[in-house]
Amino acid sequence: MKRKVLSMVMASAMALSLVACGGGAKQEAPAESAATETPAAEETTTEEPAAEETTTEEPAAEETTAASGDLIKVGIINNDPNESGYRTANDADLKAMFNEANGYDAKFAYSLKNDEQITAAQGFIQDEVDYLLLSAADTAGWDSVLQDAQAAGVKVILFDRTIDADPSLYEASIVSDMAKEGEMAVEWLAGQGLDEYNIIHIQGVMGSAAQQGRSGALSDKVDAEASWNLVTQQTAEWNAEKAQQIVQSVIDAGTPFNVIYAENDDMAKGAVAALDAAGISHGVGKDVIVMGYDCNKWALEELLAQNWNYDGQCNPFQASYIDEIIKTLESGGTLSEKTIIMDEKGFDATTITQDDVDKYGI
Amino acid sequence: MSKTANKDESFFKKLVGNQLFIPILALLLLAVINLINDPGFFKITLGTNNAGNPVLSGYLVTILDYGSELGILAIGMTLVTAASGGQDISVGATIAIAGSAMLRVLCGGTSRPTELAAPIIVAFLVACVVGMLCGAFNGMLVAVFKIQPMIATLILFTAGRSIAAWINNNELPIVPDPKFAYFGSFIPGIPVPTTVFIVIACIIVIALVLKFTNLGLYTQAVGINENSSRLNGINPTFIKFLSFVILGLCVAVAALIKVSRLSTINYSVIAKDIEMDAILAVALGGNALSGGKFNMWASILGAYVIQFLTTTLYKFNVQSDALAAYKAVVVIVLVVFSAPTVRDYMKQLTKKVAPAKKEVA
Numbered sequence A: 001m002k003r004k005v006l007s008m009v010m011a012s013a014m015a016l017s018l019v020a021c022g023g024g025a026k027q028e029a030p031a032e033s034a035a036t037e038t039p040a041a042e043e044t045t046t047e048e049p050a051a052e053e054t055t056t057e058e059p060a061a062e063e064t065t066a067a068s069g070d071l072i073k074v075g076i077i078n079n080d081p082n083e084s085g086y087r088t089a090n091d092a093d094l095k096a097m098f099n100e101a102n103g104y105d106a107k108f109a110y111s112l113k114n115d116e117q118i119t120a121a122q123g124f125i126q127d128e129v130d131y132l133l134l135s136a137a138d139t140a141g142w143d144s145v146l147q148d149a150q151a152a153g154v155k156v157i158l159f160d161r162t163i164d165a166d167p168s169l170y171e172a173s174i175v176s177d178m179a180k181e182g183e184m185a186v187e188w189l190a191g192q193g194l195d196e197y198n199i200i201h202i203q204g205v206m207g208s209a210a211q212q213g214r215s216g217a218l219s220d221k222v223d224a225e226a227s228w229n230l231v232t233q234q235t236a237e238w239n240a241e242k243a244q245q246i247v248q249s250v251i252d253a254g255t256p257f258n259v260i261y262a263e264n265d266d267m268a269k270g271a272v273a274a275l276d277a278a279g280i281s282h283g284v285g286k287d288v289i290v291m292g293y294d295c296n297k298w299a300l301e302e303l304l305a306q307n308w309n310y311d312g313q314c315n316p317f318q319a320s321y322i323d324e325i326i327k328t329l330e331s332g333g334t335l336s337e338k339t340i341i342m343d344e345k346g347f348d349a350t351t352i353t354q355d356d357v358d359k360y361g362i
Numbered sequence B: 001m002s003k004t005a006n007k008d009e010s011f012f013k014k015l016v017g018n019q020l021f022i023p024i025l026a027l028l029l030l031a032v033i034n035l036i037n038d039p040g041f042f043k044i045t046l047g048t049n050n051a052g053n054p055v056l057s058g059y060l061v062t063i064l065d066y067g068s069e070l071g072i073l074a075i076g077m078t079l080v081t082a083a084s085g086g087q088d089i090s091v092g093a094t095i096a097i098a099g100s101a102m103l104r105v106l107c108g109g110t111s112r113p114t115e116l117a118a119p120i121i122v123a124f125l126v127a128c129v130v131g132m133l134c135g136a137f138n139g140m141l142v143a144v145f146k147i148q149p150m151i152a153t154l155i156l157f158t159a160g161r162s163i164a165a166w167i168n169n170n171e172l173p174i175v176p177d178p179k180f181a182y183f184g185s186f187i188p189g190i191p192v193p194t195t196v197f198i199v200i201a202c203i204i205v206i207a208l209v210l211k212f213t214n215l216g217l218y219t220q221a222v223g224i225n226e227n228s229s230r231l232n233g234i235n236p237t238f239i240k241f242l243s244f245v246i247l248g249l250c251v252a253v254a255a256l257i258k259v260s261r262l263s264t265i266n267y268s269v270i271a272k273d274i275e276m277d278a279i280l281a282v283a284l285g286g287n288a289l290s291g292g293k294f295n296m297w298a299s300i301l302g303a304y305v306i307q308f309l310t311t312t313l314y315k316f317n318v319q320s321d322a323l324a325a326y327k328a329v330v331v332i333v334l335v336v337f338s339a340p341t342v343r344d345y346m347k348q349l350t351k352k353v354a355p356a357k358k359e360v361a
Helices: A002-021 A039-054 A085-097 A114-126 A143-151 A178-190 A209-224 A240-253 A265-278 A297-304 A319-330 A354-360 B005-017 B021-037 B059-066 B068-084 B091-107 B120-143 B149-167 B178-184 B194-212 B215-224 B226-231 B236-262 B274-284 B296-315 B320-338 B340-352
Strands: A072-078 A104-110 A131-134 A155-160 A172-175 A197-203 A228-235 A259-262 A289-293 A310-312 A339-341 A346-348 B045-048 B054-057
Touching: A072 A085, A072 A114, A072 A319, A085 A104, A085 A319, A104 A114, A114 A131, A114 A143, A143 A155, A155 A319, A172 A319, A178 A209, A178 A259, A178 A289, A178 A310, A178 A346, A197 A209, A197 A240, A197 A265, A209 A228, A228 A240, A228 B320, A240 A265, A240 B059, A240 B236, A240 B296, A259 A265, A265 A289, A265 A297, A265 B054, A265 B236, A297 A310, A297 A346, A297 A354, B021 B274, B021 B296, B021 B320, B054 B059, B059 B068, B059 B194, B059 B296, B068 B091, B068 B194, B068 B215, B068 B236, B068 B274, B068 B296, B091 B120, B091 B149, B091 B236, B091 B274, B120 B149, B120 B236, B178 B194, B178 B236, B194 B215, B194 B236, B194 B296, B215 B226, B215 B236, B226 B236, B274 B296, B274 B320, B296 B320, B320 B340
Parallel strands: A072 A104, A072 A131, A131 A155, A155 A172, A172 A339, A197 A228, A197 A259, A259 A289, A289 A310
Antiparallel strands: A310 A346, B045 B054
16 A cells, blocks of 8 residues: 555656656746756746747847946747747746846746736735836736736736736737738739639637737738638648648648638648649749748748748747837837737748748748 | 349348448548548649659648558557557656657757768657657556556656656757658658658558567457457466557657658647547447457548548638537547447348348448
8 A cells, every 4th residue: 555655656756857847837937946856847938948048039139238237127928939939939038138148037938828827926026126118928817917017016018819807907019910910911912913803711719819800900801802712611720730621621622722722831831742742843933832821030031932822921030029118118208009919921832032931930 | 133032132242341441431422522522632742842853742632641650550550449449648748758769869969960860760760769658658557456457657748848848858850851851751862752651551561560479360259259368378467468569569650750751840749639539539430449359451441531530621711710520520430339228229120121121231
């Protein structure tokens, strides 16, 4: 019996430490957690500060407000950087900006779950951070914790994602206009002047802001124009393999199509794999137009090689905007607008240059 | 109908009693539905792909191609189920880990290499070792520490994708060599998908193992009664451990196909929910999920039935996020039919209406 209990305890300890290193909230409170974790976990956490030093995305131009000993304390709550290339770039950008060299004492918490994010937010409020930067996993449920923040004098700045809460509860929100991204892409597609648009529409996870914005513009256009048809409209949940199967199914059915409208690069890549296997040509001046989103570097290279036709940007580089807002607030200024929409571009394979790939690729 | 009712009954009993009955029935059912809906479903055409090589295409080829990973996983999952009486729910995450290790070796840690950093075979062997280590970890928790398989594998299920991302420093490298893509698509000059050959190779290997070793017998013995098998000189701990390691090897092969399909993977979504399909394949094969006797071929057939179902649903333009609901219906039907009370009832019903057996079938 004793042995059994002991083994259970050992196993569950192993389980817990591994789980802690894995999916859940990775709170990077340097002092407390490090000692108790397994070697694997240690390496994961040590790798993160290393990433801070080595990220070259943002040139280290902002060395201005260093020193003076008075660091601005920020707590940053983000989604898991493994979620996508977008998130990885977003996290790297934030880490490059919010460090001691730039005058910040930053703590990071990651989770894809709203309740874990809220717990992390409460922790940061108790820690008396000056600013709480938040990319919420879910739009609902933030009111009470943001009221606590306000009561404690913590200023809240939303980035990347909006929430359903009273705007008075946060200072600013820096977001991408997904609907505008969709409109730009559809406008570009309309400009291609095809006689007939037979579109395979591959959607992201249903209900996400990116999916709604990017689907909305296309659906409106298809409803409005007689020559625009959806061959199929399916969600591949940001998953390349699923996209491949969806397109494969249309090919097997023998239904003609000439546009692939995928709501991110991964899914476009999966779709193209199916086209390649079936011997259907794609790209500039070919049978099928391929459209993607997010501007991954490899995707822009496909554009450069004219294998794809269009890629819409979803700007992950919010750190400089946030930095500017904090500087304004610290110097006693007021913000001219609450919601700041970032500049975003759409790239056309016929005009894209190597410079664009290097500059905008994530 | 020249046969006597008695003979008919025994034939019918034999037919229904055979484990392959359920998957074959499901396969026939799906085939008939598709035949009625659109005979073109079974058309196979020879075309060329964008690299200019001859390829076969059509729904049937698609099923054989995309069902490959599941078929391979079903082999390992059957053994795990039979030996431990539980299931491994971490196979999707382990595919991410093995695939990530493979990418790391092939690309040498850079995200956009121009040439392979190591031969493909080395990368594959590393992936095999990684897959087997993950299997060994699960196996140790289950066999030595006697943790319920689903709880033990929950660990890697939760942590696996983060570990996979960590192996490659959160980057998503792309394998530059077009030869690597052969495993997930076509070898030039051969119009049959390579994945089909990989599955056949796996089936041959496991068939030889089951024929020439006592693995099958021992696994069933441990699954049926651990104590009595120990008294008969079998080491249940080792057999359980071994089944998880074999599953780890299957995972590595599946990872090779997955990585090869697109020359890269996305850790957070690669092989998502594949563990549920693999377990469903075992169940569809008529194997008791509580362990014991198993039929490997029924499980593999079950895997292709699932892919057949998936492809059919895609053909009917069912929303892909609703696919899981349809699979759930299949699971419910299976579970109900394998419940003892329903079985007894069916037996009685069979006896009563033996001459009119067509209706029951």
